[in-house]
Amino acid sequence: MKETLALIAQASSIQASKGSVATYIPELAKADPEAFGLAVTECDGTQYLSGNCEFRFTLQSISKVVTLALALEERGKDNVFSAVGNSPTADPFNSIMRLEMDAPHRPHNPLINSGAIVVVSLLPEEGREGKIEAILDMARDLMANGDIKVNDRVYRSEKNTSDRNRSLAYFLRSVGSLKGDIEDILDVYFRQCSMEVNAKDLSILGATFACDGLNPITGKQVISPQTARIVRAIMTTCGMYDGSGEFAVNVGIPAKSGVGGGIMASVPGRMGIGVVSPPLDQRGNSVAGLAALAAISEQLHCRVL
Template sequence: MAWKQGVDLANMVKEAKVWAKSGKVADYIPALAEANPDMLAVAIYQGTDHCFLAGNVEEKFTLQSISKVLSLVLVLMDLGEDVVFSKVGMEPTGDPFNSIAKLETNKPSKPLNPMINAGALAVTNMIQGSTTEERLHRLLRLVHQLTGNEKITFNEYVANSELETAYLNRSLAYFMKQHGVVEGDIEELLDLYTKQCAIEMNCMDLARIGYVLAHEGCDPITAKRIIPLHIARIVKTFMVTCGMYNASGEFAIRVGIPAKSGVSGGILGAIPHRSGIGIYSPALDEKGNSLAGIKLLEVMAERYQLSIF
């Protein structure tokens, strides 16, 4: 796949950027409401000597729900599939990502999948460690391995903003504790979860993570395996079926690549055996996905035949 650096990618960004005006930044987390809604940036990583960029790619943003991919990788490596999927299911949902409805109606009352908030809370609860700091450190260490950037950490301002307003996530966590899905202190879980969501990086870092997933968990420089093959495949499958909230089916038809979005406006993409993609554009559609980011991926997918289907 021969990407044209500069003009071609910049033109696609320009074409998609007009859609940002129809979106709205996430304001239920006060810190995220401060983002510039007109921004759109993309990085496409194809290996050590091939990273194609357009827009303000060095702008940092918090991962939010994209972090669910990373926490799932970590607990699967720690505990294995049987333990993890005894607490969280594997099925898509047509409900919003923060819905409690399915927890009330499902028997047993475990979350449908790890990409909705309830499922992500259950997964984060399984991160190993004796303290919040140790558990966060283990997650950040994985991030450092995937990106090759040991400077990445979490944004304390955003994490505090999320923690102070995490009423619905608290409700989800307490409901699951009542039904034995999560264990331990709920406030400690929320502290870890909000810090996880506030892990901060730029599009280039995100594209590098996508590349590792696209290449079955292998580091692009050393070729050493960071993520076991079967776990990389599990995670990419969840990205296809559940990664774009309750718009995942439409996204699979229109774009057709494993992807995960976050309400900060980030999108992680992994084109199997080819490229990693990192996109940032904080103006969201009504389902919580980056509006201009999705439009950009649609343009790219059509022009370069990216769909895996």
């Protein structure tokens, strides 16, 4: 196992040169394109680390599943899915036109930006500090790492390049699909995207979802089995931006990517996988991360579809 992963890490990290580090947020553009980390956490707590598993990066869109899990726990499945849909869509993650075209004018799913912004607004905590603290607590519990915190420079960089997300939020409120103070909601959203982790943290996140909500490192039931299953299902159909369909065909494992270069995958009942490599393909998915997961799916027989 250990050697297999080491070989996979070696072979896939080379692929990074085919991608480009995200540039639309200035701070992300500074990421080391050569960094590569791969970690596996099995449901019995065994861990395998390969490459640079100390390399820190921000969760970006992977944070959407943390907040989704929190909202499902706190508000219940019905409330969440009456505010956002659960349908995959062929549109890019920051698309706005569907919100106008389709009635009801609500986001198609919680993993596109508009949906993730609505999910933040559903959290029952008061104010921006209350909400982000609850998200950080959930992230720390899911990843068995009490030190997880927001990278302040990335957060401020996000906030300064947020025209599109601001447009989405104001549109949602104009059609009655979002309630609350938009600056508060966006502030929480930018901070959740800026939570900093390493590949090992990601693998534990995947493992907790894989083990029906039981964190295999701490032994704590962090979320209900139902919440874990919902998150895995949504990741399967919507987790890889508009590359979700292709990922289902080629890899066949529930997963979520972020433009920080991380991908978290969750093999139900078996393991969580965390991989990071900043260079992205055109859809915003880590090139080397995709390669590593395809190899793991095949060589470790992890495909679930």
